[in-house]
Amino acid sequence: MGAQAQHRTGRVRGDARRPRRAVRRGGDGSGRLRRVLLVHGAGRDRARTPGRPGLRRVHHGDGHHGADRGAGGGRPRTAADRHRPSARLADRRPARRAGRGRARPDPRAGGPVTAAERAAAERVAIVTGGGQGLGRAYAARLARAGNRVAVVDVAGAAAHAAAADIAADVGADRVSAHEADVTDEDQVAAFVGAVVERWGRVDALVNNAGGALLPAAPFDSFDRAEWTRVLDVNLTGQWLCARAVVPHMRAAGHGKIVNVSSTMVSKGLPVGLAPYVAAKAGVVGLTRALARELGPDGIRVNAIAPGYIPVETRKTVHTPRAATALRERMKTEQCLPVVGVPDDLCGAVEFLCSPASDFITGQVVNVDGGWAHG
Numbered sequence: 138m139g140a141q142a143q144h145r146t147g148r149v150r151g152d153a154r155r156p157r158r159a160v161r162r163g164g165d166g167s168g169r170l171r172r173v174l175l176v177h178g179a180g181r182d183r184a185r186t187p188g189r190p191g192l193r194r195v196h197h198g199d200g201h202h203g204a205d206r207g208a209g210g211g212r213p214r215t216a217a218d219r220h221r222p223s224a225r226l227a228d229r230r231p232a233r234r235a236g237r238g239r240a241r242p243d244p245r246a247g248g249p250v251t252a253a254e255r256a257a258a259e260r261v262a263i264v265t266g267g268g269q270g271l272g273r274a275y276a277a278r279l280a281r282a283g284n285r286v287a288v289v290d291v292a293g294a295a296a297h298a299a300a301a302d303i304a305a306d307v308g309a310d311r312v313s314a315h316e317a318d319v320t321d322e323d324q325v326a327a328f329v330g331a332v333v334e335r336w337g338r339v340d341a342l343v344n345n346a347g348g349a350l351l352p353a354a355p356f357d358s359f360d361r362a363e364w365t366r367v368l369d370v371n372l373t374g375q376w377l378c379a380r381a382v383v384p385h386m387r388a389a390g391h392g393k394i395v396n397v398s399s400t401m402v403s404k405g406l407p408v409g410l411a412p413y414v415a416a417k418a419g420v421v422g423l424t425r426a427l428a429r430e431l432g433p434d435g436i437r438v439n440a441i442a443p444g445y446i447p448v449e450t451r452k453t454v455h456t457p458r459a460a461t462a463l464r465e466r467m468k469t470e471q472c473l474p475v476v477g478v479p480d481d482l483c484g485a486v487e488f489l490c491s492p493a494s495d496f497i498t499g500q501v502v503n504v505d506g507g508w509a510h511g
Contacts, residue, residue: 253492257283261336262490263329264288265319265378266346268295270448271397271479275343278483279490280307284341287332289315291346319346319374322381329381339385341393341490344378347371347416353409353459364412371416376423379438387434394431395489396424396440400505403442407463417442421501428499437498439489444505446477472507481506 262279266272268290280286280303288303290296293316300314313335315328332339347370351363375396386392399417401410420440427438445467447460468474485504488494503509 254283256492258285259338260340260490261285261287261332261338262341262343263332263339263378263382264343264345265317265374266290266348267343268292268297268299268314271443271446271482272343272345273299274479274483275345275486276312277303277306278480278487279341279343280312282487282491284490285311285336287313287315287328289317289319289328289346291316291318319378320369322377325374325377325381329378329385333385338389339382339392340389341395342378342382343486343490344375344394344396344420346374346378347397349410349413351412353407355409356411359412367412368416368419371413372419372423375420379423379427383431383434383436386436387431390435392431392434392436393490393494394427394436394438395486396420396438398424398440398442398501400442400444400503400509403503403509424501425499432498437489437494439494439497439499440501441482441485441489442501442503442505442509443482444471444477444503444508446479446482448479467506467508470508471505472510475506477504477506 260283262276262284264272264276264279264286267276267286267288269292272290273288273295276286276288276299286303288296288300290299293314296314296316300312303312313332315331317324317328319325329339350367350370351359379394379396382392382394398420399414401407401414402418402421405414421442424438424440427436431438445463447464464476468476482504485502489497489502
């Protein structure tokens with residue numbers, strides 16, 4: 138059936154609907170209107186005009202014909218229209234996710250507590266070596282961020298003192314104290330069990346317990362017992378604690394493990410701490426291995442590598458004179474000529490324990506003022 142016959146009869150083969158006519162302004166600058174014959178085809182509308190066969194109209198797939206922009210007295214179609222999505226198409230686009238499986242709270246909603254704060258209030262973090270030094274600072278920071286915190290330390294009095302200070306800030310129901318040696322697997326199992334019994338979950342573990350333990354000395358002056366002791370506390374203890382909490386994290390489908398290494402691993406300095414540097418290098422390997430193995434369970438494993446941060450516990454490693462010399466040396470070797478403080482590390486620990494780091498695993502974050510980079 139020819140085009141004239143179609144026009145006379147008003148029918149197209151296989152379609153009983155009458156064709157519709159529209160007008161379109163000419164593109165030759167004359168302003169003349171052209172007649173458009175709409176032909177209903179198989180699931181698609183086509184508009185044919187004299188001398189311009191095959192001109193297609195937009196079809197949105199929802200059973201209705203799209204608006205013919207520039208026709209029927211509407212505004213003329215411009216080049217910008219080609220890049221402007223139609224209202225229907227815009228409505229049909231899937232909404233962009235605000236986060237991976239988490240709804241972001243609307244800051245305009247008001248109310249005393251945000252969704253993020255409510256989620257943080259349910260989280261439970263364990264900090265080993267949390268009774269003194271940097272561990273105590275980590276525990277306090279996580280508690281202020283809304284987490285319930287279990288303070289674990291080999292010195293029970295220190296653990297209870299730290300927990301009491303934190304409780305004065307956030308409430309006694311938000312903190313607990315546990316005396317345990319992280320190299321003893323029975324004691325590790327006991328404190329993890331106590332935390333789960335009290336709060337029902339473990340969301341984060343900060344494997345902080347450790348230290349140089351021995352005064353700096355030439356590597357061949359350490360006996361085997363001393364070497365083994367340093368590795369047990371700094372490396373084996375982290376493995377034992379991770380092994381104890383992972384079943385609970387795996388059951389929940391998520392978890393954060395933050396191991397504590399040292400920037401000394403990349404520098405090999407200062408001289409005289411070979412057992413400690415070797416153990417902290419092992420922590421880096423453990424971190425990367427666990428990240429691979431536990432990723433499918435939703436467990437993220439990262440490490441921080443602190444630079445030189447003066448704390449009370451370092452007095453057992455360096456004499457006051459050596460400590461002063463080391464501080465001055467760090468200021469010249471770091472990119473930032475300042476001495477770090479415990480709070481400089483707390484931000485990294487809080488971040489790696491929070492949902493903000495959900496897409497980060499297997500990483501070692503140097504928090505050292507740029508010393509490793511120097």
